[in-house]
Amino acid sequence: xxxxxxxxxxxxxxxxxxxxxxxxxxxxxxxxxxxxxxxxxxxxxxxxxxxxxxxxxxxxxxxxxxxxxxxxxxxxxxxxxxxxxxxxxxxxxxxxxxxxxxxxxxxxxxxxxxxxxxxxxxxxxxxxxxxxxxxxxxxxxxxxxxxxxxxxxxxxxxxxxxxxxxxxxxxxxxxxxxxxxxxxxxxxxxxxxxxxxxxxxxxxxxxxxxxxxxxxxxxxxxxxxxxxxxxxxxxxxxxxxxxxxxxxxxxxxxxxxxxxxxxxxxxxxxxxxxxxxxxxxxxxxxxxxxxxxxxxxxxxxxxxxxxxxxxxxxxxxxxxxxxxxxxxxxxxxxxxxxxxxxxxxxxxxxxxxxxxxxxxxxxxxxxxxxxxxxxxxxxxxxxxxxxxxxxxxxxxxxxxxxxxxxxxxxxxxxxxxxxxxxxxx
Amino acid sequence: xxxxxxxxxxxxxxxxxxxxxxxxxxxxxxxxxxxxxxxxxxxxxxxxxxxxxxxxxxxxxxxxxxxxxxxxxxxxxxxxxxxxxxxxxxxxxxxxxxxxxxxxxxxxxxxxxxxxxxxxxxxxxxxxxxxxxxxxxxxxxxxxxxxxxxxxxxxxxxxxxxxxxxxxxxxxxxxxxxxxxxxxxxxxxxxxxxxxxxxxxxxxxxxxxxxxxxxxxxxxxxxxxxxxxxxxxxxxxxxxxxxxxxxxxxxxxxxxxxxxxxxxxxxxxxxxxxxxxxxxxxxxxxxxxxxxxxxxxxxxxxxxxxxxxxxxxxxxxxxxxxxxxxxxxxx
Numbered sequence: 001x002x003x004x005x006x007x008x009x010x011x012x013x014x015x016x017x018x019x020x021x022x023x024x025x026x027x028x029x030x031x032x033x034x035x036x037x038x039x040x041x042x043x044x045x046x047x048x049x050x051x052x053x054x055x056x057x058x059x060x061x062x063x064x065x066x067x068x069x070x071x072x073x074x075x076x077x078x079x080x081x082x083x084x085x086x087x088x089x090x091x092x093x094x095x096x097x098x099x100x101x102x103x104x105x106x107x108x109x110x111x112x113x114x115x116x117x118x119x120x121x122x123x124x125x126x127x128x129x130x131x132x133x134x135x136x137x138x139x140x141x142x143x144x145x146x147x148x149x150x151x152x153x154x155x156x157x158x159x160x161x162x163x164x165x166x167x168x169x170x171x172x173x174x175x176x177x178x179x180x181x182x183x184x185x186x187x188x189x190x191x192x193x194x195x196x197x198x199x200x201x202x203x204x205x206x207x208x209x210x211x212x213x214x215x216x217x218x219x220x221x222x223x224x225x226x227x228x229x230x231x232x233x234x235x236x237x238x239x240x241x242x243x244x245x246x247x248x249x250x251x252x253x254x255x256x257x258x259x260x261x262x263x264x265x266x267x268x269x270x271x272x273x274x275x276x277x278x279x280x281x282x283x284x285x286x287x288x289x290x291x292x293x294x295x296x297x298x299x300x301x302x303x304x305x306x307x308x309x310x311x312x313x314x315x316x317x318x319x320x321x322x323x324x325x326x327x328x329x330x331x332x333x334x335x336x337x338x339x340x341x342x343x344x345x346x347x348x349x350x351x352x353x354x355x356x357x358x359x360x361x362x363x364x365x366x367x368x369x370x371x372x373x374x375x376x377x378x379x380x381x382x383x384x385x386x387x388x389x390x391x392x393x394x395x396x397x398x399x400x401x402x403x404x405x406x407x408x409x410x411x412x413x414x415x416x417x418x419x420x421x422x423x424x425x
Numbered sequence: 426x427x428x429x430x431x432x433x434x435x436x437x438x439x440x441x442x443x444x445x446x447x448x449x450x451x452x453x454x455x456x457x458x459x460x461x462x463x464x465x466x467x468x469x470x471x472x473x474x475x476x477x478x479x480x481x482x483x484x485x486x487x488x489x490x491x492x493x494x495x496x497x498x499x500x501x502x503x504x505x506x507x508x509x510x511x512x513x514x515x516x517x518x519x520x521x522x523x524x525x526x527x528x529x530x531x532x533x534x535x536x537x538x539x540x541x542x543x544x545x546x547x548x549x550x551x552x553x554x555x556x557x558x559x560x561x562x563x564x565x566x567x568x569x570x571x572x573x574x575x576x577x578x579x580x581x582x583x584x585x586x587x588x589x590x591x592x593x594x595x596x597x598x599x600x601x602x603x604x605x606x607x608x609x610x611x612x613x614x615x616x617x618x619x620x621x622x623x624x625x626x627x628x629x630x631x632x633x634x635x636x637x638x639x640x641x642x643x644x645x646x647x648x649x650x651x652x653x654x655x656x657x658x659x660x661x662x663x664x665x666x667x668x669x670x671x672x673x674x675x676x677x678x679x680x681x682x683x684x685x686x687x688x689x690x691x692x693x694x695x696x697x698x699x700x701x702x703x704x705x706x707x708x709x710x711x712x713x714x715x716x717x718x719x720x721x722x723x724x725x726x727x728x729x730x731x732x733x734x735x736x737x738x739x740x741x742x743x744x745x746x747x748x749x750x751x752x753x754x755x756x
Contacts, residue, residue: 179703180500185490189530191752206701232499233705253698261699264650268624269487272534296623 004113004372006365014345018370018378022388025347050306050343051325051414055352058411063398079395084387086402088360089299089337090274091169091201094125095387096354096402100307100341100362101131101173101205101278115158116375117367122159124383125167129205129276129301129362130155152183157192169201171276175218176252177233188270202273203298206262208254208288209280211307211342214321217249219311256291263295274298281305281322281342286330293336299359300335302327304342307364328356333407345382347389355405432739434748438756442746449582450744453575454732456582458524460574461548464567471518475507475525475549481706483508485653487625490530503528506725508655509710511551512686515719519553524728531751538628539740540678542729543749551723557667557685560722561643564671564681565601568641568726572596575735588737592675595640601671602642609634609644625651626670628678636676645669654696656684671726677734683724690715 005011017024027037069077084095099121102114114130121128130152152172159170174183184204187193196202209215224243227236235248259277266275277292278301279285289300304324322330324342331338334357341362344350350361363382370378394402397409435441462472480499482491483506492503504510507525514521525547535541550567552560576583576590583590604612606626613620613630620630626644634642646665649658656666668684687693693714697704704711732744742748749755 174701176703179701180706182491185488185530188488189490189532189751191533194533250703252703258695258698261650262701264623264648265700267621268651271488271624271627272532 004369006369009343009365009369010345011369014366014369014382015373017345017382017385018373019381021381021384024381024385025388025392050323051412052323052328052343052349052352054412054414055325056411056413057348057351057355057393057397057409059396059409060398065400065404066398069400077395077400079388079391082391082394082400084390084394084402086359088127089169089171089203089276089339091127091203092125092167093127093360094167095383095390096350096358096360097383097386098127098171098339098360098362099129099367100301100303100364101129101171101207102364102368113368113371113375114155116371117379118155118158119162120371120377120379121367122162122168123164124380125164126383127169127171127203128155128159129171129173129278131173152187153190153192156187156190156196160192160195163201166199169203169274170196171203171205171274173205173207173278175207175249177217177249180233184266184270184273188273197272200272200274203276204266204270204273205276205278205299205301206266207278208259209251209278209282209303211281211303211305211321211324212312213316214280214282214305215251216312216316217251219249219313220247221245221311222247254288256287259288259291260295263292263297267296276301276339278303281307281324281327283322285322285327286332289331289335289338297337299337299339301339301341301362302331303362304340306343307341324353325356328353328358331357333357334359345386347386347393350386351390351393351402351405352410354402355407355409359403432743433753434742434750434755436755438747441748446586447743447746449585450732450736450738451746452582453579453586453736454728454744456575456579457571457731457735458548458728460571460578461522461567463574464570465520465522465550468520468563470520470522470550473514473518473521473523475504475510475523477504477526478502479504479510480709481509482506483653484700484702485655486529486531488532492528492530505529506547507549508653508725509707511549511723512655512688512718512721513710513713515551515553515721516713519719520551522548522550525549525725533752536751536753540628540730540733541751542741542745543751544747545730545741545745546728547725548728548731549723549725551721553719553721555685555722557645557669557683557722560683560685560724561603561645561669562600564683564724564726568671568680568731569597571731572735583736586736586738588735592737593735595674598640601640602638603669604642604644605646606644606648607646623648623650631672631678632676635672635674635678638672638674640674641680642672642674643669644672649699652682652684654693654700654702655686657687658692658696669724671724673730673734675734677730679727680730680734681724681726683722685722686720688714688718688720 086096088098156170172187221244224245227245227247237246239246275297276299277297279288281304292300304327305321338358339360340353340358344361344363345366353361367379370382441447478501482502482504486505491505494501506527527547528544531541572593576593610620610622618630647668649664656668659665659667670679671681673680694704729741729744733741
């Protein structure tokens, strides 16, 4: 077991799922017949509920969708008849899920968890994003670089070796600083990436920002000696005791035209790779997302202010960026290829995001905690539990595919009925 | 050239170098370069020897990886093209040219296009104060001169290579045809090829247009997002670049790219961001631009590609004494 912690995140619940799998979707079976469960119970692990947690999923009584499925199957449908398979950013995924970039943080790198995560994601056929800065911090893994377990190449190969044919995909992220390391060009010309490219399972993600610290670039804490070689490309601030420094990347400058052209350039230069764009929870997130899709992005990832696995100034964690619920409200409904992340770990929050227009949701901290709990099976068990909850919830709504969920499946206690999301969809 | 005829280099470099065919090809190449030098010197150009390494290089190569080298603890690059130095060299002379070695670790699938090498040479030309139209005319005259000098100077070699000199008869019958990128996209779509209007002509599309033509032609006005930051955006048509490609006929494909260059500091920094680049690493170049580089226009002709066209070769590697195909480990 690893010593990673995630304050403010339902860590114990995630770890329990990583140990027990789908069984963790229910109270302990030993309590069956003895404890009386009912409404009003606070969901395990939830702290102060945000706007998404406050929403309720509201199954109807009359279900024409269920009738259609009944006719199709010839028997009464159950939760097992929910088909979770979707297209996530151009990839066939076993369920509406992807693994968010975990970047170069020590948590993902030094402990080998990034590699464990790649393997498990591969086995499940769930798309995996390899974070920006992995190259600059852990190396790419070719040529003069030491091919460490944390390198891009090691993660990419681990995924490709385990992924079932035709399922999943790897997304290699690059940000402003990484342009210097040319991560995309390196991956695109790498023999190890060819099986993924040939099967249409390689994407490049342009990182325009992140949830935990919108407006800032990547940040890591490093020993002074390790930071020395990075001075040429990063801001290095000697802020901390114990000869440790803050290393900051630039967030990169975007305008509408810069974003549009960067996406076009990606499509031009890497015609065989999918194009993903990751947006921070900025106030103009809806404009940026629509622009990215219009410019040809296969996926737009919106990282709510609840997101993040790394290091961020506390003032940003508490007071900067739109919560994911507000991002979704501003997006105003489905957008092709919309992916969202921010505090995901169980089925309820995930299904609510799908009902609000997302195609899939991203696991960040939860995935890292799950592999920390059990590097071989932890993530698979967490996802098994999440998938069961999704099936239970979606079938309860009288629907059998994630993409037919809509705002009519949600109720907000705080919003008067007249102001609710348009349910005409 | 059918697929079946596509060849790969012999693994033994001695076999390639000892072949009479290779000797004929290299003589054709020498003749072409000699003719270029003759023409350009006559026209008042100065030949410079281009640098091989530098802190940055041309990022405009689509999908190709740059080669890093350790320059006394600093990461340097092998040149993917001479573009930045071509512009800088105009501080010394108004009209320059060089025969520049370029290294681009191209995507692996380009090993089978018959027209990509990981190491190749470019005849680079740059003219201070010139417009795109002026350098396109210069390019036409230069190519016609190089080809004519070779056809008249080395009839025996071309015969040995099985290249019919009549193939070049249409070359001198007037200015090359010019089509805009948008027109080329329309033409390809009409032919059922799904060419993207926002991207370079893809290799298949370019081959289709090339095969239809019996003489070289120019494609102009590529969209922004398909080229490096140095191609000037047309002030009268935002989103369109004042650039061009020269495409060889008979399926030989692209021979040359060129453009009017932007020399405005703010525009260059903005365009660097649009092409996903970090301006910080272009410091020496941006400092020069800020101090004032002349406006210019220029082009680079792929020496091995032009040799392939003139010698009528199946693949571009045959025009190199030491060919390096993308992904193929070779001396």
